[in-house]
Amino acid sequence: MVLQVRNLQTCFFTPQGVVRAVDRLSFSLQAGKVLGLVGESGSGKSMTGLSILGLIDHPGRTTAGEIILKGRDLLKLTEEERERTRGKEVGMIFQDPLTSLNPVLTIGYQITETILSHQRISKREAWEQGVNWLKRLGLTHGDRIMNSYPFQLSGGMRQRVMIAAALALQPDLLIADEPTTALDLTVQAQIIQEIKRLQKENASAIIFITHDLGVVAELADEIAVMYAGSLVEYGEIEKIFDHPQHPYTKALLESRMNLGEKQVKFIPGLPPNLNNLPVDQCSFAPRCPMVCQRCWEKRPFLSFTSSGQLAACHLVEDRGRRENSVVIGA
Amino acid sequence: MLSEGRFLQKIGKHCLARLGITILLILIAVALLAPFLTTYQPTAVDLYAVDQGPSLSHPMGTDNLGRDILTRCLYGGRVSLAVGFTAVAISLALGIVYGTISGFVGGWLDKVMMGIMDGFLALPNILLVVAFYIFLEPGLTSVVLVIGGTSWMQVARLVRTQFFSLKQQEFVQAARVLNTPGYKIITRHLLPNCFVPVMVMSIINIGHAIITESSLSFLGLGIPQHEPSWGNMLMGGQMTLLKGSWWQTVFPGMFIVITVLSINFLGDAIRDSLDVRR
Amino acid sequence: MERGGVGEKIMAKYAFSRLLAVIPILFILSILAFGLMHMAHGDPAVAMYGGATEKMRESDRERIRENLGLNQPLPVQYCKWLSQAVQGNLGVSYLDGRPVTKIIQERIPATLLLSFSGVLLMVILALFFGVISAVQQYSFFDHVITVISFLLFSIPSFWLALILILVFSVYLGWLPSAGINSLGQEGNLLDLLQHLILPALVLAVSHLGGYIRFLRSSMLEVLNQDYIRVARARGISQKAILYIHALKNAILPFITYLGLSLPSFLAGTFVVEVVFAWPGMGQLAMEAARDRNYLVLMGTILFSGLLVVFCNLLADLLCFLMDPRIRYREIRGHWRDSSA
Numbered sequence: 001m002v003l004q005v006r007n008l009q010t011c012f013f014t015p016q017g018v019v020r021a022v023d024r025l026s027f028s029l030q031a032g033k034v035l036g037l038v039g040e041s042g043s044g045k046s047m048t049g050l051s052i053l054g055l056i057d058h059p060g061r062t063t064a065g066e067i068i069l070k071g072r073d074l075l076k077l078t079e080e081e082r083e084r085t086r087g088k089e090v091g092m093i094f095q096d097p098l099t100s101l102n103p104v105l106t107i108g109y110q111i112t113e114t115i116l117s118h119q120r121i122s123k124r125e126a127w128e129q130g131v132n133w134l135k136r137l138g139l140t141h142g143d144r145i146m147n148s149y150p151f152q153l154s155g156g157m158r159q160r161v162m163i164a165a166a167l168a169l170q171p172d173l174l175i176a177d178e179p180t181t182a183l184d185l186t187v188q189a190q191i192i193q194e195i196k197r198l199q200k201e202n203a204s205a206i207i208f209i210t211h212d213l214g215v216v217a218e219l220a221d222e223i224a225v226m227y228a229g230s231l232v233e234y235g236e237i238e239k240i241f242d243h244p245q246h247p248y249t250k251a252l253l254e255s256r257m258n259l260g261e262k263q264v265k266f267i268p269g270l271p272p273n274l275n276n277l278p279v280d281q282c283s284f285a286p287r288c289p290m291v292c293q294r295c296w297e298k299r300p301f302l303s304f305t306s307s308g309q310l311a312a313c314h315l316v317e318d319r320g321r322r323e324n325s326v327v328i329g330a
Numbered sequence: 331m332l333s334e335g336r337f338l339q340k341i342g343k344h345c346l347a348r349l350g351i352t353i354l355l356i357l358i359a360v361a362l363l364a365p366f367l368t369t370y371q372p373t374a375v376d377l378y379a380v381d382q383g384p385s386l387s388h389p390m391g392t393d394n395l396g397r398d399i400l401t402r403c404l405y406g407g408r409v410s411l412a413v414g415f416t417a418v419a420i421s422l423a424l425g426i427v428y429g430t431i432s433g434f435v436g437g438w439l440d441k442v443m444m445g446i447m448d449g450f451l452a453l454p455n456i457l458l459v460v461a462f463y464i465f466l467e468p469g470l471t472s473v474v475l476v477i478g479g480t481s482w483m484q485v486a487r488l489v490r491t492q493f494f495s496l497k498q499q500e501f502v503q504a505a506r507v508l509n510t511p512g513y514k515i516i517t518r519h520l521l522p523n524c525f526v527p528v529m530v531m532s533i534i535n536i537g538h539a540i541i542t543e544s545s546l547s548f549l550g551l552g553i554p555q556h557e558p559s560w561g562n563m564l565m566g567g568q569m570t571l572l573k574g575s576w577w578q579t580v581f582p583g584m585f586i587v588i589t590v591l592s593i594n595f596l597g598d599a600i601r602d603s604l605d606v607r608r
Numbered sequence: 609m610e611r612g613g614v615g616e617k618i619m620a621k622y623a624f625s626r627l628l629a630v631i632p633i634l635f636i637l638s639i640l641a642f643g644l645m646h647m648a649h650g651d652p653a654v655a656m657y658g659g660a661t662e663k664m665r666e667s668d669r670e671r672i673r674e675n676l677g678l679n680q681p682l683p684v685q686y687c688k689w690l691s692q693a694v695q696g697n698l699g700v701s702y703l704d705g706r707p708v709t710k711i712i713q714e715r716i717p718a719t720l721l722l723s724f725s726g727v728l729l730m731v732i733l734a735l736f737f738g739v740i741s742a743v744q745q746y747s748f749f750d751h752v753i754t755v756i757s758f759l760l761f762s763i764p765s766f767w768l769a770l771i772l773i774l775v776f777s778v779y780l781g782w783l784p785s786a787g788i789n790s791l792g793q794e795g796n797l798l799d800l801l802q803h804l805i806l807p808a809l810v811l812a813v814s815h816l817g818g819y820i821r822f823l824r825s826s827m828l829e830v831l832n833q834d835y836i837r838v839a840r841a842r843g844i845s846q847k848a849i850l851y852i853h854a855l856k857n858a859i860l861p862f863i864t865y866l867g868l869s870l871p872s873f874l875a876g877t878f879v880v881e882v883v884f885a886w887p888g889m890g891q892l893a894m895e896a897a898r899d900r901n902y903l904v905l906m907g908t909i910l911f912s913g914l915l916v917v918f919c920n921l922l923a924d925l926l927c928f929l930m931d932p933r934i935r936y937r938e939i940r941g942h943w944r945d946s947s948a
Contacts, residue, residue, distance in 0.1 A: 053841055087843030094841075099834040104856050104932055114842045149932045165842065449636030452916045454875030457909055460897045461644050464905075541764045545879055548766050549894055568770055568883070572785065576774055583767035590762035598758075 002172050002205040003029040003052075008065035010044075010051045017276040021047040021060065023229035026302075029222075031172070032203040036220030036237065038210060038252070042271050044229035045209045049175040052207075053092055054082045070172060088118045091171035095178040097158035101150035108146030111165050118169050133164040137194055156187035163194065170202060177209045192218055213256055217241065225249050228272050228283035231302065235309030245311040247288045282314070290315060347599030350592035357589055361407035370398040372405040372558050381570060384577055391577035393566050399577060402558035403585050409559040410589070413474055414540040418532050420478025421539075425485025426521075426528070432486065433493025434516060440490070447483050455480060456545060463551055473552050477539050488531055492524040526604050533597035537590040544586055560586050618935065619928065626924050630917050637913040638693065641906045642686050698910070699903040708907040712889060716911070718788055719888035723877040725804055726811030731866075733816055735855075738823030742831060743850065753820065760817035765876050769810045769883040776806060786885040807884045811876055815869075822865050826858040833857075860931050867923030870916050 010022040022044045029035050037045045051062050054074065067074040069089060074082065094100045102110060111130040112123060119126070131142030137160040139145055150158060159179060166174060176195065180188040196219060199206055208219055216223060216237070223240050225233040225248065233246040244250045251267045269287035277283060285295040294314050302310045303320045360367065376396035384391045390399040432443040450458065458480045466472035496502055496519070505515050546552035547561025548568075555562045560582040567579035692698070698708040741753045777785035783806050784790065789799050830836065831854055839853050878890025885891065889908050896904040928934050 055837060055840055083843055083845065085843070086841055092838075092841040094834060094838050096834060100838045102835045102839065102853050102857070104860070104930070105853070106932075110839075113844060113848070117842075117844055117848070149936065151933060151936060162838075169842075445632050446636055449633050449640060449913075452633055452637060452871055452913050452920075453640070453909060454871045454878060454912055454916070456875040456878055457893060457912055460893065461905060461909060464897050464900065465644075537762065544764055545766060548764075549879075549882060551894075551897060564767060564770065571770060571774060572778060574778055576778075579767070579770045579774060583764070583771070586764055586767065587759070587762050591759060594758055594762055 001028055002031045002070060003207075004066070004068040005048075005052070006066040006068070008048070008051060008062070008067060010047055010056055010060060010062045012060040014059055014275070019274045020229050020277060021274065022051055022062075023277075024065070025226075025229075025231055027224050027231065027234060029173070029205045029207065031205050032199075033221045034199060034206045034208055034219050036208050036210065036216035036223040037226065038213065038216055038223060039226035040211060040271050042228075042274065043226040045211075045226050046177050047229075048226070049092060049177050049207065049209055052173075052175060053086055053090055054079075084118075087114055087166075087171065088169045089171055090173045090175065091166040091169065093159075093162055093166050093174070093176045093179045096182045097155055097162050098150070098182070100162055101158060103150055105149075106146065107148055107150065107153070107161055111146065111161070111168060114165050115168050129168060130164070133168050134161065136198070137161075137164050138190075139164075155183055156190065159183060159187075159191055160194065163191070163198075167198060167202070167204075171204065173205050173207070175207045175209065178211070180215060181210070181212070188215070195219065213252060225252070228277060229274060230283065231310075231312065232284065233309060233311045234302070235307075239307050239309055243307055243309075245305050245307075245309055245316050246284075246313050247290050247315075248284050249311075251289070282312075346595045347603075350595030350599065353588060353592040354596065357407060357585075357592070358411060360404055361411055364401070364404040364408065367404060368398065368401040370401040372397065372402045373556060374398075381573075381575055383575070390581045391575070393563070393578050394570055397558075399563070399581055402563055403560070403582055406558040406560045406563060406582065407585060407589075409470065409553060409557065410540050410543060410561075410586070413470070413477065413543045413559075414536040416474045417477035417481065417539040417543070418536045420474065421480075421482040421535065422485055422528070422532050424478065424482035426489055428482060429486035429489025430493065430516060430521070433490035433497075434512070434520070436494070436497075444487075444490070447486060450480075451483050455542070459542060459546060460549070460551060463546065468551070468554060470553060470557075473543055473546060477542050477546075481535055481539065481542075484535070485528060485531060488527055489524055492527065493520055496520050496523055530597050530601040530604075533593060533600065537593040537597075540586065540590055540593075619925075622928055623921075623925060626921055630921060633917055634914070637910060637917075638690060639686070641910045641913075642689055644902075644906055644909065693910070698907045701901055701904050703899060703901055708903050711904060712892065712907050712911050715887060715889045715892045718886060719877060719881065719890060722804070722807055722811065722881065722886055722888060723874060725808040726815075726877065726880075727866075727873065729808055729812035730815055730819065733812060734819040734823050737816075738820045739827055739850065739855065741820065741824045742827035745828065753824075757817040757820045760813060763814060765810055765814035766879050766883045768814050769806070769880060772806055772810060773883075788887055807880045807886055810883075811873075811880050815873060815876055818869070819862075819865075823858065823862055826861050827854060830854045830858045856930075860927060863923055863927055863930070867920045870919050870923075871912075874912060874916060 005028070006026050008022050008025040009020065012019040012021055025044075025048060027035065037048060039045045047056070047060075050056055052067055052069075052074070054062075056062055062075060065075065069085070074085065077085070101107070108127065108130060111133075112126040115121070115126040115129055116123070121129075127146065130146055134142040134145055139157060139160055145153065145157070145161070150161075153161065159182075163179070179195075180191050183191065192215060195206070195208075198204075206219075208216065210216055220237050222235065223233075223237045224231055225240075225246065227248050233240060233244065233249045240249060241253065244253055248267075251265075255265045255267060267287055272283055272286065280299055281297065282288070282291075282295040282300050285291050288295065292314065298314070300312045300314045300317060302312045303317045305311060305316055305320060364372075374397060376392070379388065379392045379396040381394055382388055382392045382396075388398050388400065390403065392398055393402070428443065428447070432440045459476050462479060463472060463476045466476065502515065502519055505519055510518075543552060543559065544561030544564065547559045548565045550562075550565060553559040553562050555566065563582040564579060567575070567582065570578055696709050698712075700707055701711055737753050741750045744750050773785045776783045784803050785806075788803050789796065790803075836849060836853060839849050844853070874890075877888070878893060880886065881888045881890035882894050889911060893905055893908040893912075895901075896908065
C-alpha cells in the first residue's frame, strides 16, 4: 500500500465564509495501480492533489485527516521534511504546460535543478539523466531541448518535459492533475500512451485527476468520483462503469456523448457554492433525480454495495442494509 | 490567520483614506482661514525677534527676519495648495487635449506627437521646469504655468493609451458604424471611460506639483521670499541650518509632507475602491 | 543556445536597432535646446551673452546679432548650430569665456558618481524590502513597509537632505554637510566616501517608495504564477524559488521601470547636488539659471538628455541579455521546432 488517505479535510477561510474544498476524503492506492479522480471543476480533485503535496496556501489549510505515504503521515512532518518528500516521494504533473515552466530558465536548468536538489551527483550526471528521461518520453534531441527555453517548444513537447521532470526522481506516487486537458486531441492520446508505458515500466502508483471519463477509462484501475469536495463513489473501474450506484456517477456516465445520439444529456442545475455548505444534507440533493426527504436532513455515509463499490447515497445505504452489507461511517 | 491580515489591510486603507481626506480638508480650511487664526502678519518683520526657537508667543519660532513661522506656514499653505490645484488643472487640460488628438487620430500623427512627448520626457523634470521658468517673470503665475506646462505628458500618454484600447472595443465601432460624428464619439464614449484613471493620476499629480513648487522656491527660482511659500521658507531654513535653527527647516517641511501624504492616501484609496468594482 | 558568432551578431543587431530608434529623440532634444535658447526674451543675442546684454547698448547688440548671423531664418540657424554642436562646440559661457562643453565635461564625473551610487543603493534597498514585503504579504512588516513607502513618496528630497544634515552634520558632527571633498583631501578615498554617503542616501531613499511598491507587486504577480507552484511541487528549496525562479522573472519589468524613471532620478540628483553643494552638472545648471547663462543651461539640457537616452539604451540591452524571450524574438526562425 503506497498511499492511504483518511478523512482528509482542507478548508479555505475567506471573509465570506469557510469553503470545505476537501471534505473528509478517504481512499487508498497500491503500488503499480492507477486511481482516476473524477469530478466537475470545483469538486475538489485538484485540491486533493495539492493537499497531498502540501501546497495549500493561505487562506487555505489542511485541517484534519491523515495522509499516510509508505507508512509515514505526511501531515505530521515539518515543512522542511515535507519539502524533501516533494518531487522525490510524491511527484505532480500539472495541467497547463505553458504556464508550468519558468519562461526565463532553460529546460536543462529546470530538470537538473530538480534532480540535484534531491540527489548528490554531479551536474554532468544530472544532465545525462535528464537527457535520458527525455529520450524515454520520445524526445530524441535531448541536448538541444535541454538548452532551449520553454517558449521554444510546442505544447506536447512541454508536457513531455514536465512529465520527464516529474518522473526523473522516480517518485513512489505520481499525481497527474489534468495533464492532457490543455493539449490537442492527438497529442493527448500520445501523452496517455506515454504515461501508460512508463507506469508499467516503473510500477509507480498514479492518481490521475481529470474530468474526462474517456481518459480515465483508458488508464485507471480504480476510480473515485468527487462532488462538492467529498467522495460519492469509489471502486474498480469496470464495476463502476457497468453498474454505477450513485445518482451523480450515473448522470456523469450518461452525459457522455455517443455517436448517433441527437440530444445531449446533462445534469440540471449548477455545481454548488462551496461557501458554507450545509453539513447535514447530501450535497447532491439539489440536483439529484432520485432525491427524497432524508437526503435533505441527513448526510449519507459511504457504504459498500453488493458489487464491492463504495457509494455515499441513502438509497445505496438502504439497499445495503437490506442485503446486510457493511456501512462505513465517516 | 493571514486572511485577517488582508481584511485588516482593506479596513486600514479605508481609515487612511478617511484620514487623508480629513487632514486635507483641515489644511484647506486652515489655509483659507489663515488671517483669522494668527495674530501676526506673514510679512511682518520684527527685528527684535530674529531667529528665535519655538516659544509660547511663537509656537514654531521665527525666521531670520523675525517673521512668525507658524503664520507663514499657514499662509504658505494657500500658495502651495493654490499652485498644486491650478497647475494640475492646466496640465489636465493640456494633457487631455494632446492625448485626445494623438489617440483619436492615430497613425503617423500619433507617432510624431508621441515622439515629441518622449523628447520632453527624456529630460529631468526639474531641468525642464527651470529652463522654461527663467524666461518668465518670477512670480506665482509663472510658477503655475511652468509646472502645468511640464506635467501634462503623463496625462496625455494615459489618455492616448486608453483611447487606443477603447477604440478596439465594440461599442466604439458600433458608434462609428452609425456615423456618429467624431466629437460625439470622443465626448460620449471615449473620454468618460478615461475618467477614473485620469482622475487618480491627477490627484497624485497635485502632490507632485506641490513638491515641484517647493523645489523651485527652494532653489530660489520660484515665489520670492517676501510672500511665504513652504519652499522658500525652506530656502531660508537652509541658510540658518548650520547654526542649528532647526525650526525653520522642520516645520515648513512637515507641512509639505503631511499635505502630500494625505493626497497620496486619498488617491490610492480612490484607485483601490474603483478598481475593485471594475 | 546562442553560442558562437550567431549570438554576438544578434546582440549587435539589436543594439544597433535600439540606437536607430533613439535618433528621433535626440533630434527632438536638440530642437528643444535650440528653441529654448531662442526664446530668451525674444532676443537671441541675450542668449549668447546672458546677463551681460542688459548692460549693452542697442548698437552693440545689433552688431552681435549681425556677427552671429542671427538675422537669418531659423532653420538655417538651427542647422548651423547643430553642425557645431555635433562637433562638440556648444558656444562659450559669457561669464568666464570658457567653452560650454568643457565646463560641462568637468562636472559630469561628479554627477555620474553621485547618481550611480544613489541608484546602486536604491536598488539594493528596494530589492531587500520589496522581496521581503512580497514574501510576507499582509504581515505586520509588510504593512509597515507600505506605510513607509507612502511616506517616502511624499517627502521632498531636499527637505530630507536638510533633515539629515541637521542630524548628522550639525548635531552629531559625524558627516560633512557639503562638497565632494574637504580642503586638501582631493585624493583621499575615505574623505570622498564620507562626503558621498549623505547625498547618495538622500537620493536613494527619496525615490525608494515607488520602487519598493513596484517590486513588491511584481514579485507578488510572479509568485502567484503556476510555475512557482510547480517548482515547489518538485521540492525546490524556498530560497532557490525566491532568488532564482521568482526574482529572475520579477526583475525584468523592474529594469524597464528603472529605465523609464531615469529622468526623474536624474532630476533628483540635480536637486541633491544643489543642497549639498556637490560639484556636478545639476549644480551647474541651477547656477546657470540664476546667472541667466543660457548657453550653459542649454548645454546641460542636451547632456542630460543624452545621458538619459544612453542609460535607457543600457537598460534595454540589459533586458535583452536577461530575458530569453526578447532574444528569441530577434532570432526567430532559427529554432522553430515541430512537434516531436
